[in-house]
Amino acid sequence: MDQVVAENGVQQVELLFAVNDDHGGVIVEMKEPMDSKAFLSLLRASISQWKQQGKNGVWIKLPIGLVNLVETAVKLLVVQEKSGRLQGKGIWKIPTGVVDEGEDIFAAAVREVKEETNIDTEFVEILAFRQFHKVFFEKSDLSFLCILSPLSFDIQKQELEIEAAQWMPFEEYAAQPITQKHGLFKYISEICLAKVDREYVGFSPLPMTSSFDDQVTYIYLNNHDLNQ
Template sequence: MDSVSLSEVTAIRRTHLGFMHSFRQQFSGVPISPKFCSSKVDGPKATLSSNTKSQSVYGGNIAATADSGYKINGVNLKSRTLISSVKERLLLDAYDDEYGGVIVDHGKLPSNPFAFASMLRASLSDWRRKGKKGVWLKLPVEQSELVPIAIKEGFEYHHAEKRYVMLTYWIPEEEPSMLPANASHQVGVGGFVLNQHKEVLVVQEKYCAPSITGLWKLPTGFINESEEIFSGAVREVKEETGVDTEFSEVIAFRHAHNVAFEKSDLFFICMLRPLSDKIIIDGLEIKAAKVNVIKKIAVRVSNNLLECSSCTY
């Protein structure tokens, strides 16, 4: 049997005993024996021997073989391979990103919070030793009980969606964090639909601030994720008024700050050519819609509205 250094045996034994001290119950539904191995010291080297004939460790069944080796799930292993395997099972599954950091595989997170806490601490030590930088930890909403554990270990909130929360950790203490911040902007669009009679399509919103109640405005809205600006304008007009349109060009935009959720806001006005003229309003958002003749247009974009001077409504 291969001999291993005393430091290796001591390290894995200390890690195992510390790990077992936190767990007196099952680890992910697999019984764990409190006795994993014992070491016999002979000078600067030590050998690893089985303390029982067969033991279950972290989901794998380990048994001593006749030639002083080991079997895990029926596969013959030497001691050094065994130690490496057990060390890996103590760490979170993760893969490297393009910038010297790691991304934790959220699909392979342990279900037991105590197991997660122990594996997270061991993983951070391992990543720090390997010189890793940023850590991305995505926690599904089904495992939200893991969030305070990660926060306690020093992780910070990055962003949240309906199905998950993203946390980050910057390892190098001597360097400022280079992890990109959360999205800084939201993008809105408005459709300036002008027909051959110089009539523009306008709407009244069903729910709005008292100061703009009854105001006629362009159909507007926010673009969806991975949606082009011109596609968003065409979609919003269709949803609010039922009118089909074709994109012509962007005619105006404005950039504002500290808008919703203290984010910046980009708003684009797109010139659209109508392909149909039948108006069918969206009763959930729109109170009324119509077309009006515009004699002269002076455009000023403000608060997601296209204000027109010398307009006849």
């Protein structure tokens, strides 16, 4: 394990030992047994430090003997809504919302999570999108599945719209009957699992300046493969 070093000496803040990868992230390879609560504390402190260093991602390698740490390492932020078709059904879903006029997709995703759960996040990628026809005012609608990285962990649910909110082990979310049967929920689960397994690359926002009016807009692209 590492320690955080300040200008005036060494602060007693333990971090998980990590090595840099080839894509601006870090790799943590766990080898020694550890209590899951201690691991969670170290993981949170480490993620905070890596964010300050500008790291793009964290990959954790766990041998089968440390399976007790998997639940801590892979969790989703999920909510139950107070209104809509899922009201009162006890179904856990990822936070959702609507993009405001003039708002970028990545900013809307961060804002909606903050409004519903008070969790601060950093946008990572658009993993997928779906087109709906004849939705609001008989117009087409685009729905984007996004992945964000948490910058805080203590949940304070929005009382007006959210019945409950929690961090849930991915396996528990995927085991819900609706996740197994409903097409959209099933694909969300499969895509998230592919991302966790480091097999799936989504689309990241890249700022662009218009040659006509100097307005900054964003193009979403597979930045990983583009830079290969």
